[in-house]
Amino acid sequence: MYYSKLFGKTRFDAPHDADSINAQLLVQGGFVEKLSAGIYQFLPLGLRVLKKINQIIREEMDRIDGQEILMATLHPIEIWQQTGRDKTMTDILYRTKTSSDKEFVLGPSHEETVTPLVKKYVQSYKDLPLSVYQIQAKFRDEPRAKSGLLRGREFGMKDMYSFHETNEDLNAYYERAKVAYMNVYTRCGLEAYILEASGGAFTDQFSHEFSIKTPAGEDTMIYCEKCRFAQNIEVFKGDMTCPKCQSKMLEAKAIEAGNIFKLGTKFSEAFDLTVQNRDGKKVPVIMGCYGIGNTRLLGTVAEASHDENGIIWPKNVAPFQVHLISLGNDEKAQTACQKLYRELLSAGIEVLFDDRNDSAGKKFKDADLIGIPLRIVVSGRTLEKNAVEWKERAATEAKNVVLEEVTAGVKEWLAD
RNA sequence: CGGGGUGUGGCGCAGUUGGCUAGCGUGCGUCGUUCGGGACGACGAGGUCGUGGGUUCGAGUCCCGCCACCCCGACCA
Numbered sequence A: 001m002y003y004s005k006l007f008g009k010t011r012f013d014a015p016h017d018a019d020s021i022n023a024q025l026l027v028q029g030g031f032v033e034k035l036s037a038g039i040y041q042f043l044p045l046g047l048r049v050l051k052k053i054n055q056i057i058r059e060e061m062d063r064i065d066g067q068e069i070l071m072a073t074l075h076p077i078e079i080w081q082q083t084g085r086d087k088t089m090t091d092i093l094y095r096t097k098t099s100s101d102k103e104f105v106l107g108p109s110h111e112e113t114v115t116p117l118v119k120k121y122v123q124s125y126k127d128l129p130l131s132v133y134q135i136q137a138k139f140r141d142e143p144r145a146k147s148g149l150l151r152g153r154e155f156g157m158k159d160m161y162s163f164h165e166t167n168e169d170l171n172a173y174y175e176r177a178k179v180a181y182m183n184v185y186t187r188c189g190l191e192a193y194i195l196e197a198s199g200g201a202f203t204d205q206f207s208h209e210f211s212i213k214t215p216a217g218e219d220t221m222i223y224c225e226k227c228r229f230a231q232n233i234e235v236f237k238g239d240m241t242c243p244k245c246q247s248k249m250l251e252a253k254a255i256e257a258g259n260i261f262k263l264g265t266k267f268s269e270a271f272d273l274t275v276q277n278r279d280g281k282k283v284p285v286i287m288g289c290y291g292i293g294n295t296r297l298l299g300t301v302a303e304a305s306h307d308e309n310g311i312i313w314p315k316n317v318a319p320f321q322v323h324l325i326s327l328g329n330d331e332k333a334q335t336a337c338q339k340l341y342r343e344l345l346s347a348g349i350e351v352l353f354d355d356r357n358d359s360a361g362k363k364f365k366d367a368d369l370i371g372i373p374l375r376i377v378v379s380g381r382t383l384e385k386n387a388v389e390w391k392e393r394a395a396t397e398a399k400n401v402v403l404e405e406v407t408a409g410v411k412e413w414l415a416d
Numbered sequence B: 001c002g003g004g005g006u007g008u009g010g011c012g013c014a015g016u017u018g019g020c021u022a023g024c025g026u027g028c029g030u031c032g033u034u035c036g037g038g039a040c041g042a043c044g045a046g047g048u049c050g051u052g053g054g055u056u057c058g059a060g061u062c063c064c065g066c067c068a069c070c071c072c073g074a075c076c077a
Helices: A021-028 A044-063 A077-083 A111-119 A167-187 A266-270 A294-304 A331-346 A360-370 A403-415
Strands: A032-036 A039-042 A074-076 A094-097 A103-106 A130-139 A154-164 A192-197 A207-213 A219-223 A230-232 A250-264 A274-276 A282-284 A286-292 A322-326 A351-354 A374-378 A387-392 A399-402
Touching (some): A021 A294, A044 A154, A077 A103, A077 A111, A077 A266, A111 A154, A154 A167, A167 A250, A207 A230, A266 A286, A331 A403, A387 A403
Parallel strands (some): A192 A230, A322 A351, A322 A374
Antiparallel strands (some): A032 A039, A250 A286, A387 A399
């Protein structure tokens, strides 16, 4: 992609109404644009990151037998009345009426649609276990949207629902989901803790939150650095000695980047979702649900990985893999850079090529702000040595790499 | 929903005790010079000062209402 053609530009200043780091950097870098409080639109750069995150999530959910579906956003009010959540969640529900007074809810979550949907196809224990998921916008009228992408009114979410004949089976699947979730965060360059948290309205047991330690977090977690046992402070009993390894626990702010719940039979009972078991007996299906806010995750990466100059995207979620820069109006440098650009592209490498006729300083500033993990500069100076300058975004030092070895070097670096 | 703050060219801001043609930076356009850490010069385009009302000879500026956004709190499948 030629930077000169890219829709969306970096800004000299951060927007005045953005205090949170993720909002500042993401808007300044041209990744997202705010439409209204808690409502963001994605520009090409931001969407590329989001797609990478989504792909990672898909691969991990598929690996634990999740099947991707896409459910409706507009829900007839009746299904919400059926679970009573039209009342219990009334504060955050966006409701809308047609001209003929038919009422709908903009989906804040999808238990009300997934349960009846599954009921149509599942009658026997032989149809279980089943796990379906989707990646879709959710709508919640948060009393206070805040912190950029971290708490929005319209936001992206991967929500998965699992269906089981027995509690044992749910429990086993739940543990597999934990592993899959940790894989997602690791691949996104994040170090997550699994917190025991309140089960809320669904269960007396703990639910589990996947949280990233950063000052921008809304939650407080009590955690052990040694064995990684952690609890949300809402369920913490007050003894700072870790029950698992006896070491001293610590307290820190954290962003909840996902959570998983054992739903039990609350929804299957509301919609009469049952199967016949081996004995021919009708039993309610046992459910679990598993959520990751993908847009929040994107904001979390920005919060967890940046410096004073901009974002530092982890390799796997970076909008492009290489930020290629040509310097000067030197004909030879331009030609060499164009050639390298094509070479990298045909090797299947994602390149953002800053081909603008601008000063070195401006291009470097923009590269830092955008935060692509590898920057390659071609200039008259580097060409004297038949080389390019190779600088990783997170590094302070640059090195020279011989022109002919760049593409292979990038491939190797990507595989690393 | 309570408390605090902010609304002025695309973006970031200044604008004194009300005063006449509303400025600055950045961005944008044209031309020229530059070319390794936000280059420089010249010319130029771009503003119902959030919104509605009020006070006044005169309101970006004072008063009242409303709206939007940000922060703290409450809330948070």
